[in-house]
Amino acid sequence: MRLLLLGADGQVGHELERVLAPLGEVIACNRNGDHGRLPIDLAHAGQAAEAISQLRPDWVVNAAAYTAVDQAEAEPALAQRINGAALAEIGSAAKAVGAAVLHYSTDYVFPGDFGRPCREDDPTAPINAYGQSKLAGEVALRDSLPRHLILRTAWVYAARGRNFLHTMLRLARQRPRLTVVSDQLGAPTPAHQIAAASALLLARMSEHDSSHWVGRWGSFHLAAAGQTSWHGFASAIVESAAQRGWLDNVPDVAPIPTADFPTPARRPADSRLDCSRLHATHGLRLPDWRVGLQQVLADLPTMP
Secondary structure (H helix, E strand, O other): OEEEEEOOOOHHHHHHHHHOHHHOEEEEEEOOOOOOOEEOOOOOOOHHHHHHHHHOOOEEEEOOOOOOOOHHHOOHHHHHHHHHHHHHHHHHHHHHHOOEEEEEEEHHHOOOOOOOOEOOOOOOOOOOHHHHHHHHHHHHHHHHOOOEEEEEEOOEEOOOOOOHHHHHHHHHHHOOEEEEEOOOEEOOEEHHHHHHHHHHHHHHHHOOOHHHHOOOOEEEEOOOEOOEEHHHHHHHHHHHHHHOOOOOOOOEEEEEOHHHOOOOOOOOOEOOEOOHHHHHHHOOOOOEHHHHHHHHHHOOOOOO
């Protein structure tokens, strides 16, 4: 099996490059083409489609994305290009060579006001430019390629890269008191678990011909089990760091409302995702978010 991996230098892409290797030939791509990877920048029209046409993969795994949520408010056209229009090109090119596509999306396609975990068939209504661009990509992929899997996830973090975990660990060393939003709900989801579930999903899909998977394509939610707030996540990070002896002084972690932490882009108040459809259809379910946090911290041998 030949897999074309887009966005190999991102949090999820980095983990995917490692776990997809046993499935076959992995052609890893990033924007700059460094570390021996193929250069593909979704900001440039046609690059991904040309690579798909030439390489003729069995699967295109798209972990590339514009993820600067606040910056997207200032440059929505670029976000739409990378997260939206590029998916139409990827889907059409994949269809032409008989490939399937695995694509990652976000809870930000929902308004976050349902008062319960979002289901796949709930009405989408993004409240910021980033969410609008990701929804455009979902629509473009659905319209261009029947054989697709869209995995919506939320609150992604990893042992590498810039993310909430690393920010909290850094601030915990610098400040005696941290203030963190407590009225947004979600489930922190480690990139390595997303990648592992994706690899298992692709392996299962490849065991049978396409007729076996009729009705098993489409959109699914993939996030850690359980729920917390950003304040709850930060508190767990600080507590775990203290237990590991990473902090000379343990800061107080104080809750604040979203209104006290204004950002250019609005965030959904409720980012919880109902992942029961993925479990019912493909038998996959991630463990509680606390388990994932300890796994990621174990990959940090010392305080970052």
